[in-house]
Amino acid sequence: MAEPRRKMKDLRKQPGFDFMAWFCIVFLYAPIVVLIIFSFNDNRSVVRWTEFSLRWYYAAFDNEGIRNATIVSLKVAAVSTLFATTFATMAALATTRTPPFRGQMLSYAIINQPLMIPEIVTAVATLSFFSIIKQLTGVTGIGYLMLAHTVFCIPFAYMPIRARLEDMNLTLEQAAADLYATPIQVFRKVTMPLLAPGIVAGGMLAFVVSLDDVIITLMVAGPGETTLPVYILGQIRRGITPEINAVSTLLLLLSIVLVSAFFTLGSKKK
């Protein structure tokens, strides 16, 4: 933890560092800035500016398709975040608060599997798998989509929680145990309060990842389960209106708020 800090100073003094940094920032964010600007355009075009207006925000709020998609997105993200964070916390505890066990590396690999496998592979595999289950059980509904989201959100929730656990000194937990606290008391009174910022951070990351997903959702979603990103994708062939810019801007705003909160909580060390 101390090591990168020592190197940081040298890196910033490298010639051209400022230029490269600014170049990358502009290159990455200029299109997004353009998107935001045109969400306030009065005209129907997403490329020609006329005058400032909020009409596309009103249009977006007035559009039933967008409203429904937003509700589905938030519902799926909330439920899958809850489950993903719960499972990720259990996994993180099991992989850091136990003596090294056989197959530990394998469990890391399995937990992080959704990060390694290309999303389209997971999407197609999940589609076939769920289709068979639906055939056998006759059960349909939004639960499938929530389950799929939970699975790929787990590694995103797991990483900050595990990082937090590794940073936490074991001595506090050992001290509590020495003072005759039962394992459950140790967990509730010591581990959990220290770990909470990590769990909240992991949960928010999972929420954002679920909210932004396209490929898996596109394949798995059933009737009435269109999420906002999938809705936007469906519009492209027929021409984009600034309505989509307005929705994207709002989505971006939500992501920024959550990611900023994630970093604030993650960096809070106690």
Next chain:
Amino acid sequence: MTLKRSIPALVAASFMLATPALAEGELNIYNWGNYTSPELIEKFEEKYDIEVNLDGYDSNETMLAKVREGNTGYDIVVPGDSTVKIMIEQGMLAEIKPNEMENFGNMDPKWVDVWWDPGRNYSVPWQWGTTSFTVDTEVFGGDINTLALMFDPPEELKGRINMLNDMHDVINAGLRYKGYDRCNSNTDELRNVTELLINAKQYWRTMDYSTIEKLTSNDVDLSQNWNGAAMRARAQRPTLQYAYPVEGFTGWMDNVAVLKDAPNMENAKLFVNFIMEPENAALISNFARYANGIKGSEAFMDEEMLSAPEIVMPADAPTPDFVKPCSQEVTDMYNKIWTKLKQ
């Protein structure tokens, strides 16, 4: 302990969210995004007391991928002409016999015996249109009704052209310009077409689906496009004109069909019959801005559409060419040409 106890409860709760949605009075429609009139859906819901779920897809391929796996839960899909043929051949569509339905008589007879569904046993028209191109007549003053403008452009259009990023639309235009057959497997002719396309590429600025944006931002002065998109682009740039090239141009039709495993089969049939009503077909057109194939719908359509030169074809224009799907052999050759062109 509370955590441990609440987990089974949460799992149980998640299964309750997954309750079957097969109640009577539902209809699940899977259509291209931004293509279904909300007014049409409201009217249908009110008339039959059926709740409609509407979802959008971005391409025939996405829809096919999901339907092929089965159990999508959707009743109605809206495939393009050649996709209808594929879906019938692969047994994905229900034989709902629209030709025996009450409103079938409203269908324009020229759309009944189509090659993708002869006699209309599976599908009915949703919207149809043409794929040609739009030119700014202020930039180029000559005769626009020729494919030469794309392949041998005059000086003022060089480097000001956008083509659709679609293998079939580009290659078919090349074949027509050369006067060759569609679904061509003649290697000499295909070599000539490849040369033509590769030579023409130097005059093309972009190959992109967002034709309205390209034209209205003055990025290009000529763009290959669909007639409905051409009409919308003209609204913002009035000097644009849609061409009906003498060498020919593509026609296409999206069709309403019912999936074989549709959970709400009877409601789906009601919907198919419902959209053959002229007033309802007009609702679709007024929203999606294409023609619908139902006689008498003109009376209920927006004035603007009845006079639009993009929708109402001039009498001397060639008949649109509804291209059949090509054999695998031809498709493989097309793929090679396309890869070479995109390098």
